[in-house]
Amino acid sequence: MAGEQNPGKAAAEQAMALLMRPVRHAVNNLSMVLTANLDSALPRLPEGEIVRRQVARAREAAQDYDNLARGFLALGRDEGSRPAPAGKLLQELLPLLSLAAGGPLELQVQGSAVVERRSPALEGALILAVSGGAEIAGGTRAPLRLDGARLHLPWPVPSTAREALESLGAVVEPEGEGTAITLPT
Known part of the structure; x- marks a missing residue:
């Protein structure tokens, strides 16, 4: 049924x-x-x-x-929320982000910010966001760039990722051919 x-x-x-x-x-x-x-x-x-x-x-x-x-x-942890350095959060996620994007990713960190880490929802939403990079043909991808709490992706994010990020308080904006995500603080 x-x-x-x-x-x-x-x-x-x-x-x-x-x-x-x-x-x-x-x-x-x-x-x-x-x-x-x-x-x-x-x-x-x-x-x-x-x-x-x-x-x-x-x-x-x-x-x-x-x-x-x-x-x-x-990703299987109980839901929780705590402040976390944005750079550390993304460095910890980088192996999973690379898998979701279909290949190795580089993360450039400029500045620092503390974001609200609502686990595991934020991690899941970020993984979905970088999965848009899997659509890019082989070769070298432009690096992800983190300026404080603002993450710049060189590609558009899937609509499911946008919805998930916005539900967590992130601001998702188009930026040229890519996307800028201001993580919740």
């Missing part, structure tokens, strides 16, 4: 909600142990040796994994 949810899908959603906090805790612990042990081993390895380069690459990959996993798992 229309409007009724599949019981299997409902059970899977309930299981996700039930497991989100313990999985987040386990991933944080695993990442911490992995990076701490690689950090400890790296200085003990001889300079110039292949194994040192391999461990250094593993350390870098572990850090990338940690950043990506933490960002993704944060």
